[in-house]
Amino acid sequence: MKPKNTKYSIIVLLEETHEDFPQFIRNLHDVFSTRRVPFEILIMANGTGGFLKHQLTELQGFNHRLKAFEFDRKTTQAVCLKAGLKESSGEIIVVCGSYQQITNDSLTLLLESYNEKPDIISPWRQHRVDPWFNRFQSEVFNILVRKITKSDFHDLSCTVKVFRREVLEETEIYGNMYRFLPIVAARKGFKTKEIKCSHYQERGKTGFYSLSEYITRLIDIFTLYFNTRFTRKPLRFFSGIGLGFLLVGLFVMSYIFVQRFLMGHPVGNRPILFLAIFFMALGVQAASIGLLGEIIVFTHGRQKKEYTIEREI
């Protein structure tokens, strides 16, 4: 039986190997030690080979507060997080990346603002220290996400987040959707808060990412867009597309009609009529997939509750 009184569980998602990793953990330990409440640090090594085992020798001394886990093969952040959650017992979960992203003061600030009872605290890194191109990319990404999902997070790229335990238990994520977790949770009605923090260092990749990275990110955003708005009413999404195609088809059709009957141009030997019919057929296809979606939702979504209760009296 785990002791129930642990307050903080710090889950470190270790994905990159850095020399000063023990220093980072020691620093985390110091920050939380000053708060004088029980805490634990869980290191989830994700496909880093023997790195963690090697580093652990340097981390002797706070064994009772340190748990280390290693995935043999590289898995997704979502799996690491779920595994970490299962092993942890704290009522507040602090998630960190492989290196220190925000300053100690900022981390303390995040923990302090938990007293105002939000469910998720997300940092917003100010005075960023990474190259301008990185900042630019990150900015574009965040604006895109903000606009598409109608949320108001300014810095989702930062791994550091503070969650109330319930949030992680009740919110389901998969793959590498961890960065969108605050949005998914906010959709479930959890209260979110953004705190301005100062950026400590950036160890991630700089410059251009690989093309597949950009594509993956775009696909993730689209998935999020669909999931947050249309999972329970797929027809609205698909009929929107279908209607769009149908209207284009009808527009071209009316153009042909005018040409044929008012201006007397022959139609039969030109491809434009195919275009019109083709668009209309596409419209029908898109809309009919929406109908199938409705059937799937009705027959398979019956066990899932859409709402979440905050209080009952």
Next chain:
Amino acid sequence: MYLSIVVPLYNEEDTVKKLLSGLLEVAGKFDFSYEIIFVDDGSTDKTWKIIERLKKTTSHLRGIKLRRNYGQTNAMVTGFDYANGEVIVTMDGDLQNDPFAIPILLDKINQGYDIVSGWRKNRKDHFFRVFLSRIANAIISLTTGVRLHDYGCSLKAYRAECIRSVKAYGEMHRFFPALASMTGARVTEVPVTHHPRTYGVSKYGYGRVLKVLNDILAMNLIIRFSSNPFKGFVLCALPFLLLALFFGFLAALAVVYQWTAGKALFFMISSALNGMAVVHLVVLGVLGELVVSTSDLVHTQLPEITKKTISVNEEKEKNQKTEQDSPAPSPHPRSQKMVFTTKRVGKVKT
């Protein structure tokens, strides 16, 4: 009998208190136990605080607070899930529904009906809103076959198991009677008084016409074809099949009578595109069958029961026309109903 009154509330701080006193006044005359469930649908004003305060003095009141604004359907479904009553009455929180209509609805329930819908015969809203809603009601009535004048009225009474088995989501609340009729529920309506809006503003705009049309299409599909989607998709494919044949015929004519070369090609490709749509729809229908057969939803389609249900309704209506105090229909044997929870056991032979 045990009655649950479910009221979804969204930013109704002005009306909550008045609403409760109205409800309690009506409930004072009840000779059965009841509960009032206020579901706070993520209000941003003081609604929940007022509910908490009222709870202290009213033992019959229960309050449920949703984490965020989930919309009317989900607020109602929350109420259904948490209600203890055998009969559930839903109503709006904006005082436009009259609590004094509740006993009238309950009378109908006692007569053996499963769902009683309120009908705002003299609606006190803007004429254009009423006009749009009339059209929507007419379409829903015609397409689903459950004829009601006022689907949009929130004041409705349900036998709890009938509405719970629907497991609604999205924005289905407008279609509850039609959806529940899938389970063999017997639906009727009674005129209720409607008050003009005195507090707050309407939470609906006109921008939802397209959404409602989408919903009507989706609900029809679910009501008519969710047990047999293949049929639905094949019906959708029929017009395209006709077009494909028509164009194919023209193409044949063009070849035989040697019209200009372009025409034959054009007709052939048109025919092929329509043929593609047919294939696409049929394939989707097959996929739909697969989806339905792997779900845990039971759709033992029992046509004879549905028929019987309709005939009871018609008899009832005939009786009402001929004599005012007609005997109530005997309660519908619950065991014959289409149940939604057990495993699909295959089609019942008729």
